[in-house]
Amino acid sequence: DGGITQSPKYLFRKEGQNVTLSCEQNLNHDAMYWYRQDPGQGLRLIYYSQIVNDFQKGDIAEGYSVSREKKESFPLTVTSAQKNPTAFYLCASSIRGSPTGELFFGEGSRLTVL
């Protein structure tokens, strides 16, 4: 089945540690996105990538980094510079170039900083 796979589903880290969240898709989509969701809030865009080897900052990129070396993969690193990293992280993908692009989301990764 085609879809987006995020891992791990749950992750705990100590303050000061970097952590990388994985996002893989087999939908052959060019565009991929990372969102952050806090309890009771909507989603906020962290980074997005339209093509391989290119990515753009979203609204809350500080303290995060990404790479897009392969079309299928868009990992997100939460660095120690991110002041409040505890959140639910969602990866999505879409077809590039369509003005009506539908976002396909993964199941999310819940990060808790101890």
Next chain:
Amino acid sequence: LAKTTQPISMDSYEGQEVNITCSHNNIATNDYITWYQQFPSQGPRFIIQGYKTKVTNEVASLFIPADRKSSTLSLPRVSLSDTAVYYCLVFTYDGGGFKTIFGAGTRLFVKA
């Protein structure tokens, strides 16, 4: 980017029709209106998208008036499993990528 405004929460009973209205006063000419559904600890799921007038699929209908400053998602005969958060988005493609703003959404609670 056009921001959206929706009611924070709504209650309904099984079998009723539910209408959730969203306002998007600053919508641009090329923007589309999209609705997503999200269950707890899951990613949002696309429900429906439209540009103007009415769009219907097997899950919902979307009504958009001529001025496009608002839209209404209609869920026919809801069931308990429709309890979720519903997000209204204005979807903008500016050539450099998709831009969206997810608001806090509307929490729909369906009662037996």
